[in-house]
Every structure is written in C-alpha cells, then in structure tokens.
Amino acid sequence: MEQARELTETRLSKRAAKSDRDATFPFDDFNYLRNAGFLGLCVPERFGGFGADLETYCLVSSENAKGNGSTALCFNMHCLTMLMMGELSEPLEMTSEQRKRHERLRSENFAEVIEKGVFYGQPHSEPVEEGETDSSLPQGGRRFGTTAEKVDGGYTINGRKFFVSLSDAADYFSTPCILGNSDASWIDRTLYSKVPRNAPGVTFDGDWNPIGMRGTVSRNMVLSDIFVPDHAEILPPGGFGRLFQVQVHGPLTFTATFLGLMQQAYELALKFLAGTDLGMSAKGEVGPVQGQALAQLQFIVEATQALYWRSISEAKLPPTTEIRQRARAAHITVQCNAVAVTHEAMRVCGGRALLKQFPFERYARDAHAASVMRPWTQEAVIADSARSILAAARRTEVVET
Helix, strand or coil, rough: HHHHHHHHHHHHHHHHHHHHHHHCCCCHHHHHCCCCCCCCHHCCCCHHCCCCCCHHHHHHHHHHCCCCCHHHHHHHHHHHHHHHHHHCCCCCCCCCHHHHHHHHHHHHHHHHHHHHHCCCCCCCCCCCCCCCCHHHCCCCCCCCCCCCEEEECEEEEEEEEEEEEECCCCCCEEEEEEEEECCCCCCCCEEEEEEECCCCCCEEECCCCCCCCHHHHHHEEEEEEEEHHHEEEEECCHHHHHHHCCCHHHCHHHHHHHHHHHHHHHHHHHHHHCCCCCCCCCCCCCCCCHHHHHHHHHHHHHHHHHHHHHHCCCEEEEEEHHHHHHHHHHHHHHHHHHHHHHHHHHHCCCCHHHHHCHHHHHHHHHCCCCCHHHCCHHHHHHHHHHHCCCCCCCCCCCCCC
16 A cells, blocks of 8 residues: 555656646556556466455555546556456356366466566447347446357457547457357356457547546447457456356446545645645635535545445455445445535635646546446446345345346
8 A cells, every 4th residue: 555655646646637638548657557566466476466355456546546547547447357367256156177277377367467567458338238138237238249259269259349448558458248159148158358459450449538537548449350369268258247247346446546536636625725735825714614614525535435445345245235235335425426525625625726737627527437437337326226225125036236
C-alpha cells in the first residue's frame, strides 16, 4: 500500500491532467508500473508476482485512482485478467487434464508478464444482445455476439467489441466469445482467449472524445477471421461462463477506481479549504453551512468505504444470497456516491474549485462512467437486487447469477 501511495503522489497525479486534456493513453504511467513490478501485482508469488488477492488489489486500485482514474481503470483490466487466470480460477471445476493444461498455460502467460512486461485489455462489451446467454447469464450477456469456429490448431474468431479500454496500447486482449457449430451447453461453449493487438484481422475504429475517463482510449475493436491457437486460452473452454456464474466480486474490482475518485475529491476539498495544498491560501473561516456540508461529505465517504471494504473482504466466502446482495449494494452505493461527492466537493469549495487548474471537475466527469460500465451497470444491478429481494419476501427460490 505504501508503494501504491507513493506511485499516486509522485507519478500518476503529475500526468493525469495532460492525459485527460489530450484524451491519450497514459503510456508513461504504465512504463512506471512495469518498471516497479506492479504488472505482477496479482500474479501469484510462485510465478514471480506480488501475489495480491482480490481484496488487496481493490485497496491498491483505489489508491491509484486518487492519482489518475483512467490509469487505475485500465490497470484493472490487466489485473482482473491475472486474477481470473490465478486466484479466481482455483475453485472452478476442471478435469485433471484441464487443470494440468491450465497450470502450464498460465505459467507461460504469467512469465511473459513478469519477464517482458506485457499487459492485457479486456474487450468484454458488445453492441448486441441476443441468444440464450442474455437470459441465462445476465453478467455475461452482450458478450457473445463474437463467435468462434473450431479449425485445425485453434479457432477462427469474428465479432465486434466496443468501449475497449487500452485499445491502442495493450499487448493482448482477453476476449470472450462463444463456440458455434456445437451441441454442447452454452456454458461449455464459452471461450476466453488472448488476442494480440497486432494480430492480422484486428482493427480499432471510432473517434474517442468522451466527457470522462478520457485516458482509457476505449475505441471499437473489430475481429475479422482472427486465428487464435488452442494454447492462447486464458481459461479452459467453459471456464468463462462458469466463473461468471459463481464469482460475484469480480465487478467490484473496477468499482475500486470510483471509490478512490470519491475519496480523493473529499480529501482534496479538505486541503483546499485549509490551504494546506495546491498552492492556495486557506479560504478563511468556514461558516456553519459550509462546515455542515463538509461533515456530510465525510459521513458519506466513511459509510460508502465501510460497506465496500466489508464486501470485498467476503470475496473468498461461498457466494450466498446475502453476500451477493451486499456486493450489489456496495457497487451501487459507490456508483451513486462517487457522483454525489465529486460534485458536492466543488460546491463546498466555492467558485475557485471550478477552475481547470484544479482536478475537481475531472473527478466529477470521471465519476459518471461508474453507472454505465458493464457488466454491472446501475440498471442491471438494481434489477437483479430487486428480483432477489422479492424472491426472499415471497420465500421463492431465485437462480442467482
């Protein structure tokens, strides 16, 4: 955690404004992450990494987000891939042969991260909603318009992804798709493979000029007859579908970014009013109305982070309905309060906080991305929560996903 705080203060925060202004990927940040060994944060220790579990990663990520939200969000794509290959794949049912193969392939993938400093993006979202996967796997719906056909030595993949962070930067993209021409169940047909950025048939298109998270450079990704060898699998066939059936805390990894933005907006407001940072003199006596608003911000931040921290502490427990509901509550609470706190921090600090020389407005713009990020958009999570609440009230069984 001390390394993460130092990284935020000395590196990430220094370059965030330029990356935001130009809507360019923070290559310098990732070079530093590579040189500091942070690309191996979630790589198990026996493979040469730091061995951070999901809870530890989330704490580190929220610190990183205080420096640059875009960097933290992009870093999440890489670290979640490491967690999926590592810690999160351990409970998955596999045959002994699948387990041996997974162990060998992830060892090779981890070694490339540690020794060569490669990093991953995650093109999980698609501009389609169709097929059985949308009704059977709400978290994985909108992922399977991308299809794979089995050929000698691997698969041919075709599809289109959108909002692909690190689109011009990642070495590999952890790409979910579904196998066609098969009588197997849809779960068994889910595939999760690494696609090189420069693979023949991979192109990125579309302009990138959003209001927030501008440094993620999340353009459209087109896959046209991409050949992916069998040994490029990140999870065994069916592993992706099974993982998203049982793993409820995976989406909370990107929630950490928005928790960090909220925390930083509050902390910056305190420094701003006290004149202890930003080269500003103290604002003067803080009146009772302004003081009450500041206290309310603290209450919101404390309550939000307490709920979130409790939820991620349960990541290794069996996913009961109570634990699922708490994860949903933590996620939505962060989504809503990140927006509320980043905006209120500007109001509390007064007109000077609107100046572009200060990062308040960047925090506020970035915070709005939380509610629309798949798979746990605000509307999807609220709908799932309501379904579970009503089922419990009616004492009926609900299939949790």
